[in-house]
Amino acid sequence: xxxxxxxxxxxxxxxxxxxxxxxxxxxxxxxxxxxxVERGEILGIMGESGCGKSTLAKVLLRLEPPTSGRVExxxxxxxxxxxxxxxxxPRKVQMVFQDPYAxxxxxxxxxxxxxxxxxxxxxxxxxxxxxxxxxxxxxxxxDKSLAGRYPHQLSGxxxxxxxxxxxxxxxxEVLVLDEPVSALDVSVQAQVLNLLRExxxxxxxxxxxxxxxxxxxxxxxxxxxxxxxxxxxxDGPSEAVFASPMHPYTLALLHSIPDHQAAEGGTVSFRLxxxxxxxxxxxxxxxxxxxxxxxxxxxxxxxxxLRPVGGKRFSACHFAxxxxxxxxxxxxxxxxS
Amino acid sequence: MSxxxxxxxxxRNLTTVFHTRAGRFVxxxxxxxxxxxxxxxxxxxxxxxxxxxxxxxxxGLVDYPGQIEAGRIEYAGTDLRTLSxxxxxxxxxxxxxxxxxxxxxxxxxxxxxxxQLVDVVRAHRKISKSEAAALAIEKMKLVGISAPxxxxKSYPWELSGxxxxxxxxxxxLLLGPKLIIADEPTTALDVSIQxxxxxLLISLKNELDxxxxxxxxxxxxxxxxxxxxxxxxxxxxxETGEVGSLFRxxxxxxxxxxxxxxxxxxxxRSEPLQAIDGRLPSPGKLPPGCVFAPRCQYVQExxxxxxxxxxxIGDAGRRVACIHPLIALPDEVHx
Amino acid sequence: xxxIGVPGxxxxxxxxxxxxxxxxxxxxxxFRRREGSGTFLAGLLLFCxxxxxxxxxxxxxxHDPSRxxxxxxxxxxxxxxxxxxxxxxxxxxxxxxxxxxxxxxxLYGLRVSLLLAFAGLCLSxxxxxxxxMISGVFGGRVDAILMRLVDLQLAFPYIVLAMAIVxxxxxxxxxxxVLLGLAGxxxxxxxxxxxxxxxxxxxxxxSAQVLGASRWRIGLRYVLPNVxxxxxxxxxLQFPGLIIFEATLSFLGLGIQPPTPSLGGMMLDGTQYIAxxxxxxxxxxxxxxxxxxxxxxISDGLRQLLDPRLQTA
Numbered sequence: 001x002x003x004x005x006x007x008x009x010x011x012x013x014x015x016x017x018x019x020x021x022x023x024x025x026x027x028x029x030x031x032x033x034x035x036x037v038e039r040g041e042i043l044g045i046m047g048e049s050g051c052g053k054s055t056l057a058k059v060l061l062r063l064e065p066p067t068s069g070r071v072e073x074x075x076x077x078x079x080x081x082x083x084x085x086x087x088x089x090p091r092k093v094q095m096v097f098q099d100p101y102a103x104x105x106x107x108x109x110x111x112x113x114x115x116x117x118x119x120x121x122x123x124x125x126x127x128x129x130x131x132x133x134x135x136x137x138x139x140x141x142x143d144k145s146l147a148g149r150y151p152h153q154l155s156g157x158x159x160x161x162x163x164x165x166x167x168x169x170x171x172x173e174v175l176v177l178d179e180p181v182s183a184l185d186v187s188v189q190a191q192v193l194n195l196l197r198e199x200x201x202x203x204x205x206x207x208x209x210x211x212x213x214x215x216x217x218x219x220x221x222x223x224x225x226x227x228x229x230x231x232x233x234x235d236g237p238s239e240a241v242f243a244s245p246m247h248p249y250t251l252a253l254l255h256s257i258p259d260h261q262a263a264e265g266g267t268v269s270f271r272l273x274x275x276x277x278x279x280x281x282x283x284x285x286x287x288x289x290x291x292x293x294x295x296x297x298x299x300x301x302x303x304x305x306l307r308p309v310g311g312k313r314f315s316a317c318h319f320a321x322x323x324x325x326x327x328x329x330x331x332x333x334x335x336x337s
Numbered sequence: 338m339s340x341x342x343x344x345x346x347x348x349r350n351l352t353t354v355f356h357t358r359a360g361r362f363v364x365x366x367x368x369x370x371x372x373x374x375x376x377x378x379x380x381x382x383x384x385x386x387x388x389x390x391x392x393x394x395x396x397g398l399v400d401y402p403g404q405i406e407a408g409r410i411e412y413a414g415t416d417l418r419t420l421s422x423x424x425x426x427x428x429x430x431x432x433x434x435x436x437x438x439x440x441x442x443x444x445x446x447x448x449x450x451x452x453q454l455v456d457v458v459r460a461h462r463k464i465s466k467s468e469a470a471a472l473a474i475e476k477m478k479l480v481g482i483s484a485p486x487x488x489x490k491s492y493p494w495e496l497s498g499x500x501x502x503x504x505x506x507x508x509x510l511l512l513g514p515k516l517i518i519a520d521e522p523t524t525a526l527d528v529s530i531q532x533x534x535x536x537l538l539i540s541l542k543n544e545l546d547x548x549x550x551x552x553x554x555x556x557x558x559x560x561x562x563x564x565x566x567x568x569x570x571x572x573x574x575x576e577t578g579e580v581g582s583l584f585r586x587x588x589x590x591x592x593x594x595x596x597x598x599x600x601x602x603x604x605x606r607s608e609p610l611q612a613i614d615g616r617l618p619s620p621g622k623l624p625p626g627c628v629f630a631p632r633c634q635y636v637q638e639x640x641x642x643x644x645x646x647x648x649x650i651g652d653a654g655r656r657v658a659c660i661h662p663l664i665a666l667p668d669e670v671h672x
Numbered sequence: 673x674x675x676i677g678v679p680g681x682x683x684x685x686x687x688x689x690x691x692x693x694x695x696x697x698x699x700x701x702x703f704r705r706r707e708g709s710g711t712f713l714a715g716l717l718l719f720c721x722x723x724x725x726x727x728x729x730x731x732x733x734x735h736d737p738s739r740x741x742x743x744x745x746x747x748x749x750x751x752x753x754x755x756x757x758x759x760x761x762x763x764x765x766x767x768x769x770x771x772x773x774x775x776x777x778x779l780y781g782l783r784v785s786l787l788l789a790f791a792g793l794c795l796s797x798x799x800x801x802x803x804x805m806i807s808g809v810f811g812g813r814v815d816a817i818l819m820r821l822v823d824l825q826l827a828f829p830y831i832v833l834a835m836a837i838v839x840x841x842x843x844x845x846x847x848x849x850v851l852l853g854l855a856g857x858x859x860x861x862x863x864x865x866x867x868x869x870x871x872x873x874x875x876x877x878x879s880a881q882v883l884g885a886s887r888w889r890i891g892l893r894y895v896l897p898n899v900x901x902x903x904x905x906x907x908x909l910q911f912p913g914l915i916i917f918e919a920t921l922s923f924l925g926l927g928i929q930p931p932t933p934s935l936g937g938m939m940l941d942g943t944q945y946i947a948x949x950x951x952x953x954x955x956x957x958x959x960x961x962x963x964x965x966x967x968x969x970i971s972d973g974l975r976q977l978l979d980p981r982l983q984t985a
Contacts, residue, residue, distance in 0.1 A: 048527035061882050090884030102875035107897040116893075117883045155616050163879070170883075185383040186554065190598035190612035197609065212528060215557075219600035219610070242602065256532035258557030259601050271536065272529040275497045 006173055006206050007037035007060070012069035014055050018280060027280050029055040031230035031287075032069070034306055037174070042200060042207040044221030044238065046214055046253075050276050051227040053210045057176045060208070061095050062086070073174065091121060094172040098179035100159035104151040110137075110162055111147030117169040136165040139202075140195060157188035161195065168199065176208045181216060193220055214257050218242050226250045229279060229287040232306055236313030244324040246315040248292050251327050270330050286318070294319055294326065344371035345548050346395065346516055351408035353387075353394045355620075362620040364390040364403065366572040369647075372516065377542060377549040379563030379580065381556060383595075385617050387572040392518050392552045396433055397425050412516070431461055434509030434547075438521035440501035444493040450504050451489030457511055476507040481537060499530035506537065510545070517542075518550045523558060535562050556599055560584055565654065568592045571618055571628040574647060578655035588651055588662040591629045627660065637661055712973025719966035722959070726786055729779035735763075737780040738931035741771030746949045749774070768941055768952045772933075778959050781933040786963070788845070788928075789914040792852025796914075797907055799853060800860020805899070807861065808868025809891035819865070822858050830855055831920065838926040848918070848927060855917050856910045860903070867902045871895045901978035908971035912964030919960055935960050 014030035030052045037043050045053050058064040059071060062078055071078045073092055081089060097103035104113055114133045118124060124132065134144045140161040151159055160180060167175055177196070181189040197220060200207060211217050217224055217238070224241050226234040226249065234247035245251040255270040272291050277283055283290050289299040298318055306316040317323065353365040365387045372378050382388040394405050397417065410417040412432065417425065429435070437443040445453060454473035455466060462469075470489065477485035480503040493501055502522060509517055519538065523531040539562055542549050551562050559566055560580055567577040568589065576589035587593040597611040604610070615632040618624055624631055630640040640660055647658045725732060749766040765774035803822075807815045834851050841847050871877060872895065880890050921927035922936025930937060935956040942953025 048529060063878065063881060087884065090882060095879065095882045097875045097879055099875055103879045105876040105880070105894050105897075108894070116880070116885070120883055120885050120889065157616070166879075166883075186556070186595060186599045187383060187613035188616070190600075190610035191614075193600070194609045194612055214528070215600045215602060215604070218602060219604050219606055239606075253528060254602070256529045257602065258532070258535065258555060258561045259603075271532055275499050275530060276527070 004039045005036040006039040008072040009033055009035040010070045013067045014059055015067045025280055028230055033232055035225055035232055040204045040206055041223055042221045044217035044224040045210045046217045047227035052230040053227050057178050057210055060176055091170045092172055093174045094167040095176040096163050096167050096180045099183050100156050100163055103163050110149050114166050136169055140165040156184050157191055160192050174206045178210045233316045244327055246309050246320045246323045247317045248294050248323055249288050251323055345374050346372040347411040349409040351394055352406045353390050353399055354404055354406045356402045360621050363572050368574045370567055372548045374548055375546050376564045377551055377562055379559035379566040380552045381559045382569035386569040388552050388569045389520050392520055392550055396429055431512045432514050433516045434514040436505050436509050436519040436522045439525045440505040443505055446494050450491050454508055457508055461512055476510050480507045498526055502534055516548045520552045573628055576657045582652050588657045588664045589659045590633045590635045593663055711969055715966045715969025722963050726779050726782035733776040735773035735776040737776040737933045745771045749951050765955055766951045774955055777933040778956055781935040781938055782959055784928055785915050785918055785935050788848055788918050791849045792914045793911050795853025796856030797860055800857035801864050804861040804864025805891050808865040809887050822861055825858050843929055852914050856914055860906055863902055863906050864899055867899050868895050871898050905975050908967055908974055912967040915964055
């Protein structure tokens with residue numbers, strides 16, 4: 001497969017100054033993130049709150065400048081764009097926000113909201129834009145009569161469809177989806193997930209799908225990156241990662257999901273202890289070691305790099321090769337009990 | 338569950354309505370259920386299904402413009418609806434505890450955790466501050482808070498979301514209630530913390546032998562925690578039964594559709610999810626007949642006219658409000 | 673994520689297409705049912721009566737407000753309105769020290785006060801909203817400089833500044849309007865900036881940024897429509913303030929110059945007769961009170977009507 005990377009992220013660091021009692025300390029939101037996204041793939045980024053997944057989205061959309069490291073989109077360093085490149089950047093990368101209620105201006109009709117991107121980038125004349133708005137509405141499965149409605153007259157699912165349509169108006173290459181279905185009800189969530197999949201098949205847009213919900217990520221994404229405390233700890237094809245994780249954090253997350261189709265009576269005993277540490281005082285060595293059931297002495301001293309572990313998979317664990325064995329043991333215990 | 342003893346809580350024909358500018362709107366429509374000692378009843382539904390209102394109605398905690406219009410809420414033989422506000426206040430906390438979705442809002446940010454716990458105890462019992470504090474520390478240990486003595490001096494905002502929810506649980510347990518109502522207690526939490534809290538609630542329930550009403554939109558959580566479940570939609574109870582059998586063989590098309598629409602770790606990735614078309618009916622404009630009929634893929638003519646009653650079918654304890662349930666019924670039963 | 677206030681669930685509002693008129697009618701009828709709307713309407717009625725009377729002054733009274741009548745000095749108010757019909761020379765609210773008819777003076781004075789205050793309001797609104805929007809949308813150094821300007825004006829006793837300016841120039845209507853405009857803009861600027869800052873944090877602004885919208889566009893197309901309710905509320909709050917400020921200037925002899933009647937000026941005259949003829953100072957005061965009171969009530973009602981947090985349900 002000719003892997004053409006549309007996004008390449010190298011050693012990306014994002015720090016925020018936080019004023020402490022005595023001095024200003026740096027909160028490390030992104031701690032050397034390495035990630036490449038192939039053109040046309042659906043990459044899931046999953047992690048719990050505070051893992052840096054939303055900061056990653058902000059940097060990628062140029063809402064926040066990186067502290068250090070490189071982010072390349074279409075082989076251009078997004079921190080060093082010329083003025084005209086910066087103006088054109090929104091046509092390459094777009095975003096769908098989590099809260100469909102908050103992401104639409106309350107006093108702007110749906111039609112006007114969908115026309116906005118075209119007007120901002122001076123695409124087409126009035127009738128052409130109107131035409132495009134109708135196309136967009138059709139693309140996301142909404143009736144064109146909705147163009148005259150205000151956001152508050154729409155349901156949550158309809159609003160999220162409008163947001164998706166708007167993000168697609170400029171034909172972006174990359175669509176960053178920040179928890180796009182987590183504010184929706186289960187039945188509506190399924191509608192939107194199906195829509196996202198359809199749109200991907202039809203347009204071939206690259207998705208960066210950020211979510212805390214592993215079940216949704218597993219369903220939609222071809223590849224998955226797991227984040228913990230500002231870094232990617234595991235990266236690989238979703239089938240493989242979900243079938244047999246190669247980082248203990250991924251394994252623990254999988255075992256934490258309440259799954260209504262889990263084997264009945266299979267009580268799972270593998271739980272993460274404690275909570276995510278404050279990013280201001282990141283643990284030494286491997287950031288996960290205080291909560292890791294496999295931690296050894298080396299984990300407290302040496303930070304494991306994200307290294308290839310075979311089959312297009314990467315893991316930032318000293319003992320990545322031993323994780324599948326632990327997973328098998330846990331699965332056995334579950335079926336036995 | 339033990340023998341079918343007396344239910345600890347028996348709710349009969351509960352109807353809660355909201356009087357709004359748009360008119361009268363029935364949030365909970367004539368539902369009845371029992372909660373037995375030591376069991377966990379899960380209430381599951383989407384937003385607007387009335388699941389939270391149903392749970393909060395038990396405690397008389399429905400805010401204006403909501404109002405319990407009809408029904409009996411029998412706890413240990415007394416109808417809670419006949420109690421005065423003062424008597425009800427004593428029942429809350431001492432007999433029935435409550436845990437909300439967001440401990441951020443249920444704990445007062447201006448006071449320390451210790452102050453708030455001690456206040457709750459002393460509002461109900463005439464004991465000294467130090468005795469109350471000892472009780473609070475005991476409960477904090479119970480919910481797995483390390484170094485509870487020093488945590489007593491913490492303010493809620495100094496704690497993580499998981500710890501705050503543990504404190505909220507400790508607060509609900511302070512006076513040893515026999516029934517805990519938990520309204521989406523894990524929704525605001527991260528997956529790994531969510532799992533911890535669910536584990537904690539299950540083990541506490543077994544250890545302290547209280548009954549638990551667990552409200553959630555997450556089918557997975559409900560399956561993990563509940564013994565019996567009740568599925569709500571548009572204010573009505575659609576189906577109820579033992580968790581295992583209900584999730585394995587849903588008889589109500591809505592239950593089946595809900596289960597099918599949520600992706601799980603076993604969902605076939607190559608097929609589209611089975612979404613439920615359409616949307617929840619407007620509160621003021623419930624369709625005649627079955628409320629789910631407009632979205633139901635198995636809908637038949639009579640569904641749109643006749644409102645189905647909750648009837649026992651299939652395995653023990655299962656009741657379904659559907660004219661054409663997804664079960665092959667023997668002919669003589671089929672009307 | 674279920675709220676107990678399910679009826680507020682906007683998801684479930686009826687979706688039938690609605691005409692504008694119908695929506696307004698619904699809004700209006702829902703407002704009438706809301707608590708406190710009765711006082712709001714009373715305030716509105718009172719203001720309309722006062723303002724209407726001021727504008728229609730020549731139709732209500734035949735008296736020339738600035739004609740002296742030495743034979744009828746300090747005539748007390750006479751509530752016998754039938755007298756007016758018989759004798760057009762009667763003075764329903766009495767006369768002042770120069771024998772001028774109080775009713776016509778109050779009406780004409782009110783007219784001047786309202787027009788001056790309204791012009792000042794428009795000026796301060798234009799100035800304050802512009803500055804507040806720029807401050808909030810652009811932020812950073814621009815914001816810091818503009819807000820220091822606001823602090824400066826708030827810290828300085830404005831009436832002293834106004835007196836100095838009037839003393840240095842010479843009272844004229846345009847100068848008075850500028851003075852009134854400068855008196856009110858800070859409040860507009862501050863509140864507008866606050867609302868803008870709040871709105872700038874919202875996702876819809878962020879999504880406009882992601883689309884590549886310029887700051888100007890975000891300010892005008894996205895944020896401004898959401899600031900309008902706040903502007904309307906401050907305007908109704910500021911209006912009475914400016915009326916009082918104008919009256920104060922006139923009372924200090926710095927405002928409208930005689931013989932043009934003004935409420936503040938009338939009260940200044942009245943101070944001489946405070947012991948002997950109470951009505952000369954009291955009645956203009958009552959007029960000011962009624963107008964400002966009605967505007968304050970309207971402002972309160974407007975806040976209830978326009979506040980989006982109260983509106984969601």
